[in-house]
Amino acid sequence: MQTPGVPAIEVADLTQRFGTVLAVDRLSLSIEPGMCYGIVGPNGAGKTTVLTAMCGLRHPTAGTVRIAGHDLRTARETALARLGVMMDGLSLPERLTATEVLRYSAGLRGLDGGWRKRAGDLLEVLGLDAVPRTLIVEYSTGMRKKITLALALLHRPPILVLDEPFEAIDPVSAHSIEQVLEQYVDAGGTVVLSSHIMDFVERNCRRVAVVVDGRVLVEGPVEQVAEGSTLNERFVELVGADPVRPLEWLA
Numbered sequence: 001m002q003t004p005g006v007p008a009i010e011v012a013d014l015t016q017r018f019g020t021v022l023a024v025d026r027l028s029l030s031i032e033p034g035m036c037y038g039i040v041g042p043n044g045a046g047k048t049t050v051l052t053a054m055c056g057l058r059h060p061t062a063g064t065v066r067i068a069g070h071d072l073r074t075a076r077e078t079a080l081a082r083l084g085v086m087m088d089g090l091s092l093p094e095r096l097t098a099t100e101v102l103r104y105s106a107g108l109r110g111l112d113g114g115w116r117k118r119a120g121d122l123l124e125v126l127g128l129d130a131v132p133r134t135l136i137v138e139y140s141t142g143m144r145k146k147i148t149l150a151l152a153l154l155h156r157p158p159i160l161v162l163d164e165p166f167e168a169i170d171p172v173s174a175h176s177i178e179q180v181l182e183q184y185v186d187a188g189g190t191v192v193l194s195s196h197i198m199d200f201v202e203r204n205c206r207r208v209a210v211v212v213d214g215r216v217l218v219e220g221p222v223e224q225v226a227e228g229s230t231l232n233e234r235f236v237e238l239v240g241a242d243p244v245r246p247l248e249w250l251a
């Protein structure tokens with residue numbers, strides 16, 4: 001599915017400033033093809049900002065992003081054609097149903113007729129086939145997340161970039177999504193995702209980067225980063241959690 005030896009995604013010295021805020025600080029990552037790669041970190045650490053730059057949705061202040069060897073600045077179209085993206089805030093055609101939105105996307109991408117079977121399968125496994133007449137504007141947060149995932153997979157890209165794919169997703173749907181991602185990686189696909197669900201990262205990701213204050217604090221195989229603890233325990237240890245002082249008005 002991808003060229004051996006060429007990283008699926010390579011980020012070098014990525015820096016992102018928002019005014020006086022340094023959201024990402026010379027961050028570098030190299031993600032080999034054919035694995036699920038997790039990016040974890042506390043709120044505001046810079047995970048979404050890194051994924052946004054990986055998808056070419058914002059030009060970073062500095063640094064480079066290569067997708068399958070293609071520099072996003074000089075070969076943007078070729079690079080982005082390899083990606084399926086699930087990010088909050090991506091606009092959707094609100095007055096269409098799920099099937100219509102998938103048909104619209106297939107048309108824009110010039111996909112051959114095989115998209116119909118894939119669209120039907122995706123709607124079924126994501127449980128969106130139960131509401132065929134519902135317009136996107138009427139969707140809940142979790143349903144929007146699911147249709148965005150279906151759109152990300154429809155053209156069978158070799159690389160998926162997913163920002164918090166399980167946020168607002170019910171446990172049954174989360175189980176289905178996990179199985180879809182497993183199949184995708186088993187077939188040679190690369191998944192790069194951010195998540196606060198450490199259990200998922202531990203079960204499914206081969207490597208993980210712990211990002212704090214826009215920098216990579218630790219990176220490596222999940223078992224190595226966890227150092228014999230659970231990833232959750234190790235995360236709290238790494239990030240540092242002070243005990244919450246007693247709030248007298250709660251007593």
Ligand SMILES: Nc1ncnc2c1ncn2[C@@H]1O[C@H](COP(=O)(O)OP(=O)(O)OP(=O)(O)O)[C@@H](O)[C@H]1O
Pocket residue numbers: 018021022023041042043044045046047048049050
């Ligand atoms: N568009 C923006 N304008 C200004 N500041 C921003 C913008 N986007 C992000 N930031 C800031 O950049 C920093 C990193 O934010 P980011 O959303 O990347 O963190 P995150 O790790 O994804 O957090 P969370 O886990 O809460 O989703 C934060 O300080 C945030 O306030």
